[in-house]
Amino acid sequence: MRVRLQLNVNGEQHDIVTAANKTLLEILREDLRLTGTKHGCELGECGTCTVLVDGEPLLSCLLLAVDAEGTEIRTIEGLAAGPAPHELQIAFADLGASQCGYCSPGMLVSAAALLKRTPTPDQDEIREYLSGNLCRCTGYLKIVEAVELAAQRVAESRAAGEPDPEHRQLSHPTSGDASTLDPVEGKRGSA
Numbered sequence: 757m758r759v760r761l762q763l764n765v766n767g768e769q770h771d772i773v774t775a776a777n778k779t780l781l782e783i784l785r786e787d788l789r790l791t792g793t794k795h796g797c798e799l800g801e802c803g804t805c806t807v808l809v810d811g812e813p814l815l816s817c818l819l820l821a822v823d824a825e826g827t828e829i830r831t832i833e834g835l836a837a838g839p840a841p842h843e844l845q846i847a848f849a850d851l852g853a854s855q856c857g858y859c860s861p862g863m864l865v866s867a868a869a870l871l872k873r874t875p876t877p878d879q880d881e882i883r884e885y886l887s888g889n890l891c892r893c894t895g896y897l898k899i900v901e902a903v904e905l906a907a908q909r910v911a912e913s914r915a916a917g918e919p920d921p922e923h924r925q926l927s928h929p930t931s932g933d934a935s936t937l938d939p940v941e942g943k944r945g946s947a
């Protein structure tokens with residue numbers, strides 16, 4: 757059976773005609789071509805498919821798209837503000853918190869939700885909040901440190917009265933390989 761769906765993704769309204777039994781992950785990747793959200797276990801165990809639904813991290817492999825109507829969905833493609841990456845993306849690049857990068861989109865959107873809820877989390881809080889996002893490469897330390905660093909930078913920008921403390925224009929990158937940051941994947945691209 758086919759259905760007509762209205763989905764709000766990254767602030768854009770989409771009118772989609774699709775199979776009624778498709779998951780949100782399938783709609784994002786196959787119908788909307790938003791392939792930043794990764795396809796992993798499809799069992800609710802790896803967290804690679806995490807997106808924000810009304811600001812909360814949810815596993816898009818377990819959510820039927822029809823049940824996401826009327827919500828605000830944010831994917832990794834919507835984490836940057838235009839050309840200005842989120843501080844989390846910059847910190848991941850600066851500290852090498854992405855290796856293969858497969859977990860990074862889910863990790864980044866989960867971390868963004870954490871910083872909304874707890875602006876300056878300690879390492880235990882970061883580990884606890886990200887415990888549903890598995891990474892097979894990094895050993896997690898760099899990821900935890902990157903989230904801490906991003907939180908610190910956002911707090912400093914907020915204290916300085918920046919209009920958008922979560923995002924930074926990288927017109928003159930000064931640290932790490934931030935000049936090659938891929939704002940979608942949240943990892944270094946090829947220069």
Ligand code: FES
Nearest residue numbers: 796797798803817
């Ligand atoms: S693909 Fe959704 S939790 Fe693994």
Ligand code: FES
Nearest residue numbers: 855859891892893
């Ligand atoms: S960087 Fe490879 S799975 Fe996390």
